[in-house]
Amino acid sequence: MSKYxxxxxxxxxxxxPELVERYRDDPAGTVExxxxxxxxxxxxxxxxxxxxxLAFTDDxxxxxxxxxHVALFGMGAHPFxxxxxxxxxxxxxxxxxxxxxxxxxxxxxxxxxxxDIAT
Amino acid sequence: xxxxxxxxxxxHHPFYLKASTATGAERPPFADEWVSKIEAFRExxxxxxxxxxxxxxxxxxxxxxxDNMPQFLVGKAPHYxxxxxxxxxxxxxxxxxxxxxxxxSSHILRGGLDRDFDLAFSNELRLDHSITCPIITxxxxxxxxxxxxxxxxxxxxxxxxxxxVQLGKAIxxxxxxxxxxxxxxxxxxxxxxxxxxxxxxxxxxxxxxxFDRKAVEWIAAxxxxxxxxxxxxxxxxxxxxxxxxxxxxxxxxxxxGEGVKADYVDSLDLFHTMEAYFTWYPExxxx
Numbered sequence: 001m002s003k004y005x006x007x008x009x010x011x012x013x014x015x016x017p018e019l020v021e022r023y024r025d026d027p028a029g030t031v032e033x034x035x036x037x038x039x040x041x042x043x044x045x046x047x048x049x050x051x052x053x054l055a056f057t058d059d060x061x062x063x064x065x066x067x068x069h070v071a072l073f074g075m076g077a078h079p080f081x082x083x084x085x086x087x088x089x090x091x092x093x094x095x096x097x098x099x100x101x102x103x104x105x106x107x108x109x110x111x112x113x114x115x116d117i118a119t
Numbered sequence: 120x121x122x123x124x125x126x127x128x129x130x131h132h133p134f135y136l137k138a139s140t141a142t143g144a145e146r147p148p149f150a151d152e153w154v155s156k157i158e159a160f161r162e163x164x165x166x167x168x169x170x171x172x173x174x175x176x177x178x179x180x181x182x183x184x185x186d187n188m189p190q191f192l193v194g195k196a197p198h199y200x201x202x203x204x205x206x207x208x209x210x211x212x213x214x215x216x217x218x219x220x221x222x223x224s225s226h227i228l229r230g231g232l233d234r235d236f237d238l239a240f241s242n243e244l245r246l247d248h249s250i251t252c253p254i255i256t257x258x259x260x261x262x263x264x265x266x267x268x269x270x271x272x273x274x275x276x277x278x279x280x281x282x283x284v285q286l287g288k289a290i291x292x293x294x295x296x297x298x299x300x301x302x303x304x305x306x307x308x309x310x311x312x313x314x315x316x317x318x319x320x321x322x323x324x325x326x327x328x329x330f331d332r333k334a335v336e337w338i339a340a341x342x343x344x345x346x347x348x349x350x351x352x353x354x355x356x357x358x359x360x361x362x363x364x365x366x367x368x369x370x371x372x373x374x375x376g377e378g379v380k381a382d383y384v385d386s387l388d389l390f391h392t393m394e395a396y397f398t399w400y401p402e403x404x405x406x
Contacts, residue, residue: 004185008185044187073316080180088208103320104319104321112356114356
């Protein structure tokens with residue numbers, strides 16, 4: 001399991017307006033492209049050097065393809081990253097604060113302690 | 120030596136700008152009261168007549184990332200660009216630029232290292248809303264040079280709460296030992312109880328009003344001992360999953376001093392979170 005890689009996906013998509021739209025419109029294609037092209041890029045490094053070992057588990061890939069924020073929370077993805085990206089993708093389809101409230105409601109069955117988000 | 124003109128601690132609410140400038144049906148019912156509280160709070164900084172601001176905040180995964188995460192970082196640059204695309208998108212925050220005070224940055228970096236804080240530094244730092252929100256609320260003309268100090272309250276493993284208190288105390292000592300005739304205000308922002316991306320988010324109040332009440336009492340009284348006796352990295356999960364931002368308030372309590380009561384205390388209960396505002400004037404600081 002790679003909480004780090006889930007976070008890296010959410011972080012890199014959230015900061016790029018084109019990727020936000022692409023992930024909204026084509027989740028499966030975006031996740032596949034990202035894992036092939038982006039998962040091993042070292043973000044704080046100049047281009048040309050890459051890591052060699054980062055990949056999603058099947059469950060992680062599936063949660064990202066289904067855009068399932070509850071599953072991502074359960075896996076310990078950083079909740080701030082998930083929330084920010086999902087607001088960017090889906091708030092527009094709802095009335096004021098409707099999406100944010102429903103987002104929390106979908107997790108009402110969860111009790112403390114929440115999954116560990118340490119990477 | 121420099122004069123510590125004021126110590127100011129505040130929540131940072133990225134929606135203040137949007138709420139305070141909204142008109143007609145878009146304007147939330149609490150906006151007028153919020154603006155009036157912010158304007159009174161702003162006056163507490165204006166009265167201190169600062170020349171330089173030390174600004175304590177926490178990057179929200181903008182420039183600082185998990186492949187190279189500092190626990191405490193001091194900016195040392197002549198200028199700082201501020202706010203990011205996703206803050207513009209979600210909060211309507213404008214991009215702007217602040218000047219830096221590199222001399223004070225150097226002094227704090229050297230002094231911090233010599234006091235056993237292994238501070239990271241950045242010569243090119245783009246700031247986010249943890250620092251621009253208090254600029255918008257407290258100094259909207261954004262005309263003073265700053266020294267940004269970032270803390271990690273966000274990406275575990277985090278430093279212990281007591282370390283935040285110690286750093287706040289050390290920052291104050293360093294400001295007061297800076298060979299300068301300038302007046303410095305130390306401003307830091309954090310959170311009371313807060314939940315982001317979890318089941319308790321966006322409720323009618325903050326996720327834990329009891330914690331908020333206690334937290335305001337600790338800060339207002341400068342009760343570092345009482346606060347440190349109850350707060351731990353583990354306990355901060357209970358009031359809300361983003362409540363570790365309270366440790367930036369603890370840093371500011373360290374800067375204000377043990378047992379030193381705040382000269383100005385105010386709060387505002389909003390949906391999702393409680394706002395809280397505190398100002399201390401060190402003895403003889405006001406002209």
